Amino acid sequence: MRVADLMITPPIAVLPHATARQAARRMDEEAVGCVLVAERGVLHGILTDRDLVVRALAPQADLETPVSEFMSAPAVTVDVADDLEAAYRAFRRTGVRRLPVLDGHRLVGLLAIDDLFLDVLQRLSDLLGPLSFSVLREGSAGPGPAARPPSPQEHAMTRQWNTVGEVMTHAVVAVGRDATFREILDTLQRWKVSAVPVLAGDGRVIGVVSEADMLTTQDREPDRAEAFTAGEMMSEPAVTVHAESPIAEAGRAMARGHLKRLPVVDDEGYLVGIVSRGDLLKIHLRDDEDLAGQVKVELLAALPPEQTVAVDVRAEEGRIILTGTLPEASTVPVLERLVRAVPGVVDVDVRALAPA
Known part of the structure; x- marks a missing residue:
């Protein structure tokens, strides 16, 4: 199988002079975690929701600033004619999660590590x-x-990597239902995570707040975004998995629900870890x-x-x-x-x- 078989085409892109707010809105509309920054088929860089959270929201930068100030450049790329093994090697070697796809010097698509899922x-x-x-x-x-x-x-x-417990992240930071926008933002930045589970008063998992949820709230309610709480922003109900579940079972749950991560809970619903698509890909990376x-x-x-x-x-x-x-x-x-x-x-x- 080749890169061309799994890549997203045409790639979702914005111009270099587009604002960070316009880019965030585009991500929300397309339900994606990044946009490519390009003009007339020439790739300038890549902008992810993490770039926006860390470089724009956290330092309270002006969201009317051009995306060229926040993007990552130069981007690691892959060729449209490459086989998937070349993409696996690129992900393994660089640690990036998304690869713009070029045909010569022309941008033609995007291959995300989630696409390899x-x-x-x-x-x-x-x-x-x-x-x-x-x-x-x-x-x-x-x-x-x-x-x-x-x-x-x-x-x-x-x-061996047969079960969720063998690939999941054990040290998980979580927030309560009443955690504020700023508290969640600080948590994401401090712990370098892309999402946090939300816990009820008794400690059971009730939802998840991701960087995408934060960006959507900031875009839709710019004047009162910081008044929102985790309970108001979280995606619910929480889809969870057990540590002893087979990796394939977690993979099917993510694919069926179009989810990027699952909280891992014990038999009583208490949080014991979190597993992402990237974790499931560890077996191949x-x-x-x-x-x-x-x-x-x-x-x-x-x-x-x-x-x-x-x-x-x-x-x-x-x-x-x-x-x-x-x-x-x-x-x-x-x-x-x-x-x-x-x-x-x-x-x-x-x-x-x-x-x-």
Whole structure:
């Protein structure tokens, strides 16, 4: 799949001389978290709701100021002809959440990390019925010593990332129903978060206030925005998830409700964490050392010990490179299928060869 298959086109953009208020209004109208700053197909920068909150609302800047004063520039971009693996690598390398898409030097679209969410959901769905290690062993050539299961120490080398609790953010800041506009704004800025759960008097989650909610309030009620409370601005009712829920379940809930994050609660509805689309994507954006370690653990479980020792595993921006020797050439496609089933692997280069 290519960038062109998932990008938003035409991209939602404003001119460099548009005001911050006009940009915020455009985001609200289009229900998006950013706009591109461009003129005649030439990209000048990118403006997100976080840019507006941190650089405009928090310091109480004049919202009639041109967006060029608040945008991030130069923007990290991707080419329309690139495959999605290139986009994964760009997100992994830079930490940005949105990539303007260029065709040569002309702006043609926008790819957000949330757009990859659909691709990841499909990948997770594909992994719900992975080939069992016994089937993989039966597909290899000839009998041999049984593969051993990985030890507890080897399992501890990597994170499995199967449930919400394994990817969620545990340290969560929240506000009460009566928290003021300014208090929420200060909280978002101090803790560098994009949203906060709203708690009832007994501590249960009743809603969420996001940066987008703050910008919408400021735009619609500029003269009395600071008089609003969390209870008046929050999105409700709160859609929540449990820590033991499968990642795929949380992903479906977000996709169904067009949500970017879910508060994580215990059996009584009390807040224990928060999980975002970005958190669910961690499984596909983890660092190379962690990914290589996971592949090694899977190989230990799938192959006889002497075969595992002869294969070296390296990871480069999500691409797994296997080198070494194998007793049978027919093992190579089995290895490739096994490695491709590991969440986070974007490509496999098998250079392990059978001896002459």
